[in-house]
Amino acid sequence: MSWAARLSGLRLSLLQPIVWQNAAVVAVLVATSVAVAFSVHKSRLYLADLQSLQSERDHLEVEWGQLLLEQQAWGAYGRIGKVAVDELGMRSPAPHDVMMVRP
Helix, strand or coil, X not given: CCHHHHHHHHHHXXXXXXHHHHHHHHHHHHHHHHHHHHHHHHHHHHHHXXXXXXXXXXXXXXXXXXXXXXXXXXXXXXXXXXXXXXXXXXXXXXXXXXXXXXX
């Protein structure tokens, strides 16, 4: 068989539907595998972001608790009275300075 006849036979074999079907299946498999790899990559990135945000949330909750404690300390009744006397020079009025107001 000559080269021309073999080439002609090869051309005819490429025109058969089974060859095109196999090529289509391979193309779909390659596209699917690329999509799966991309999806896994994105999910790992999202998981890393989620863990980072959860860590930040935990730190903010700790800071919020500390600020609540600080607020309670600054607003304690005894401290307010002490600051009023020490820093502002406030005092209770003497009995003769108290005036009763009647409606």
